[in-house]
Amino acid sequence: MKTTHETQQWGIRSASFWMTLFVATGIIFIGVRFIINPGAGAIGYGIPLISNDDLPFGRIKGIRDIFSGAVLLPLLLLRMRKATAWVFTSAIIVPAADFLIVLSANGPSDISHLMIHGLTVAYMTITSFLLFKS
Template sequence: MKSILKQTAFYCCLLSGLGLLFIGLRFFFDPIAASTDYGIKPQLNMDFSFEYIKGIRDFFFGLIILVLLLKKQWQALGWVLLTGVIIPLADFSIVISQPEYVIGHTIAHLIAIVICFACGIYYLKNHKTISQ
């Protein structure tokens, strides 16, 4: 059972980290589509400041997850994930505050909340036994 949990947490973090790198880059290279998929209307005046801020934030968070995961820094990864729950919570709040939000745009943020919280708790509780 522990092996399944260990593998599940590892691959959830690996896929999340890689996904965040992709999302971050997408906000730089295709900010209009990325904004729409995120759940907000893109700026009509072509000011993509929000998108670039979101892009670098997601890219950095994905990079941190991957570095800690690959360096097997389980306790640090647990803390980053657990405290990082504020990011998808804020994203969720931003999306639902939009006048014409679509429930489908909130699902990715809700999944991210669950992954950050569950994997963060897992790595904090098990960081000593995972390394053995």
């Protein structure tokens, strides 16, 4: 059984804490951008919106991105490393799916957007490893 002392040791002195916070706040920022300016958000994602009728889809993505980041913040604040590790690791499916969506929509020539999503997967995988490491 984990003691309170063991739980309290993980926090602001840990690289995995800051790496997780970086992703959480980054995806919240991206979500806010999708809500405020769905067109710019979609271009950054790699699949531009076609018409104003598509704006609600950008905003839907925005609120989901905000949730994806916000769900990690209480876990970080409470220094719940294992819970953070499981939630963060589960979330790797999002940039992995984004990579595949951009690949299927734009093909392999869209290197810049594929790199953004692919490097996010790599960064999150490394962070997940550090979160689980005792």
